Amino acid sequence: MIPAKIIEVTPNNVEKETLFCIKDMKKPEAKSKQKWFEKRYKEGLKLKILKDANDKMLGFIEYIPASNAWRPVEADNFMFIHCMYIYAKKHRNLGLGAMMLKEAENDAMSKHMDGLCVMTSKGSWMADKRLFEKHGFNQVDARGRFELMSKKWNAQAPDPSLIDWTTKQQNYMGWHLLYADQCPWHEKSVEALLNVAMDHGIDLKITKINTAQEAKNAPSGYGGFNLLYNGKLLEDHYISNTRFRNIIRKVL
Template identity: 25%
Template sequence: MTIDFVNLTTENLADEHLCCIIRSKKPHQGIDAKRRWLFDRLNEGHVFRKLNAKATVFIEYAPLETAWVPITGDNYYYLYCLWVSGSYKGKGYGKSLMEYCLADARKKGKSGVCMLGAKKQKSWLSDQSFAMKFGFEIVDITDNGYELLALSFDGTTPKFAENAKKQSVESQVLTIYYDMQCPYIHQKIEVVKQYCETHGVPLDLIKVDTLRKAKELPCVFNNWAVFYKGKFETVNLLDVAYLERILKK
């Protein structure tokens, strides 16, 4: 079976859709923010590969050294997202995308590929059970159930930065760290802001806008992290129901 995929480049980025939120030419603030974020990342070796169709079928990964996550390691790729949805599931697209990533890593002489997971699968993280079918293994953990998975080619392994295992901040108010890597982030921020304004809930939104800030975060992070009463809660993007469960604690 021949599958038609396309890799985003700085030349085609403005014209290709970004899979997560498929729109026409109408402006979308989350997509526009993602394009701006991605433009600089592509020059760092970041890869966004997608099915050449209006579908949510894509993989996104980057050299670990320039990946906006508090994970350390030498010569690895970090897999941000592998997503196949809807009627495209079960047709081999996920397998093709993962195999492309692994082949690319080997071709580039990488030591392996790693990704963020959790003891209990999180809805906004790639399916770690699928990754394990390719040989990914748990190589580091946090005490609240987050896991670092890696497929090593040379026996070396990455690890969470020590600051990522802190999982606490001094502030007691609802605190959210975020970057613009995911097109959904803009609308989720608006949902949280509106709820907090309506209900008088103090909120501290902290934009992670440099690689250094991302590497120094006090928790695991894929593009979003929530704290409440000083304690790290989740990397999941929030809807109102999830936010209310956190605020009841």
């Protein structure tokens, strides 16, 4: 393992340490994520950045008590990992992921929780489950392209489970986009999609997801970004204006 240290981001040092996935804290999308982070910090969210000996950022992990997770998961007294990422391929498979997982595990144990859980997928914007399997996680639920992985040290605790987001989709007739500021790139995508919708005379209804409970009840597995048309989920992660134009051509 290369020499590395973990820095915890707090509302007091976020301007200096950044949010990892966006470095320029003066950008509007960074400010939106910062406001989201500061509110969630009060709910137990932890954002920790992994750095090398020269203070270069290598990766990060974001986790929160599952009761406040922004994913469709039920996991009483578990810690839920929102995001985890090692930036450069050359730094992967060096034990850095294990280091961050151990950080979350120690934190959960210190709070007398029953275990950790995380959603994984082979598709976009999610970690592959193989990383977690290497470190004692087992698959406890699955839906669509998503798996729910869990590592628990209290054998008596019920396994975490996924909430069925497909039943929510029929409530969204017409064009709908639901999004949260959890990802700093959502705001830019929403603006781009609105412009495309206007060009095509489409009434795209925008709904901001403001609470963990709203995210848990969102109509997709990712929760934080949901594009739907007439009760069908079209995308569950942010997309470009070009991608949206292609979707419109296929749907209409």
